[in-house]
Amino acid sequence: xxxxxxxxxxxxxxxLALPAGVALADTNDDPxxxxxxxxxxxxxxxxxxxxxxxxxxxEVLVERLTPRIIRTxxxxxxxxxxxxxxxTHMRRIRGAAPKELRTELKASRRELRxxxxxxxxxxxxxxxxxAAPPHLEAIAACESGGNPSANTGNxxxxxxxxxxxxxxxxxxxxxxxxxxxxxxxxxxxQLYAQSGSSPWPVCGQ
Numbered sequence: 001x002x003x004x005x006x007x008x009x010x011x012x013x014x015x016l017a018l019p020a021g022v023a024l025a026d027t028n029d030d031p032x033x034x035x036x037x038x039x040x041x042x043x044x045x046x047x048x049x050x051x052x053x054x055x056x057x058x059e060v061l062v063e064r065l066t067p068r069i070i071r072t073x074x075x076x077x078x079x080x081x082x083x084x085x086x087x088t089h090m091r092r093i094r095g096a097a098p099k100e101l102r103t104e105l106k107a108s109r110r111e112l113r114x115x116x117x118x119x120x121x122x123x124x125x126x127x128x129x130x131a132a133p134p135h136l137e138a139i140a141a142c143e144s145g146g147n148p149s150a151n152t153g154n155x156x157x158x159x160x161x162x163x164x165x166x167x168x169x170x171x172x173x174x175x176x177x178x179x180x181x182x183x184x185x186x187x188x189x190q191l192y193a194q195s196g197s198s199p200w201p202v203c204g205q
Contacts, residue, residue, distance in 0.1 A: 061098035065105055069093060072108040078196030079115040081135060120193040132185040136160075136192060142203030148181040160188040166199060 070089055077084035093104060132140065143161040144150035151157050157167070158176035162184075167176040170190045172183070179187075197204025 058098055062096075062101065065098065065101040066090075066093065069101065069105050069108050072105065072112055075196060076108065076112040076115050078198070079112070079119050079193065116193045120190060132188065135197075136185065136188050139188070139197070139200050139203045143200065148179075148184055149177050151175070151177040159184045160191075160200070162187070166191065170194070 070086060073089050074084045074086070093101065096104065137146070140146045140159045143156075144159050146159060148159040150159065150161065155163060157164070158179065159181060160176075162172070162176040164176070167187065170187045172179065172187050176184060176187075191199055
């Protein structure tokens with residue numbers, strides 16, 4: 001085999017061993033050959049695929065975090081008795097990066113906890129003073145006419161027409177209609193602090 005052929009093969013082997021874009025040191029300034037371009041193509045395509053995967057992962061995170069933020073903020077508004085405009089909240093967080101959305105979700109959850117504590121404290125003060133807060137009295141008037149012993153045999157009991165399972169979920173025992181009015185007010189206040197007006201889909205509106 002001639003020396004020139006051996007040298008050419010050795011150089012070709014070195015070129016294959018090097019990453020795309022790294023040229024052998026020589027004084028030839030000619031553009032890359034078709035073979036060199038073909039070798040570089042898979043590496044360039046790999047980088048494009050990585051970028052595409054990152055973009056898809058970002059999109060998945062945004063789609064996962066956004067509704068959680070909206071649900072939390074809607075619940076906070078309900079506990080506070082405030083109106084909730086979904087479009088306004090969506091506009092505020094549109095285009096945010098996943099990291100920003102995580103921070104926003106954490107802040108929204110913190111605000112919800114604070115609102116629930118404030119609502120529970122307000123209800124506790126009102127109950128201690130011998131009267132339920134106005135929003136609970138309005139619910140009770142709609143549900144039972146404000147009658148703590150209301151029991152029509154339809155599975156709903158007392159001033160706030162608790163179901164047995166809902167009553168027990170806030171610490172009540174026995175028949176809700178048999179509990180004192182003060183206890184029913186306190187349990188209703190606790191339920192409202194946890195879930196807003198949703199347990200009373202008609203009278204809570």
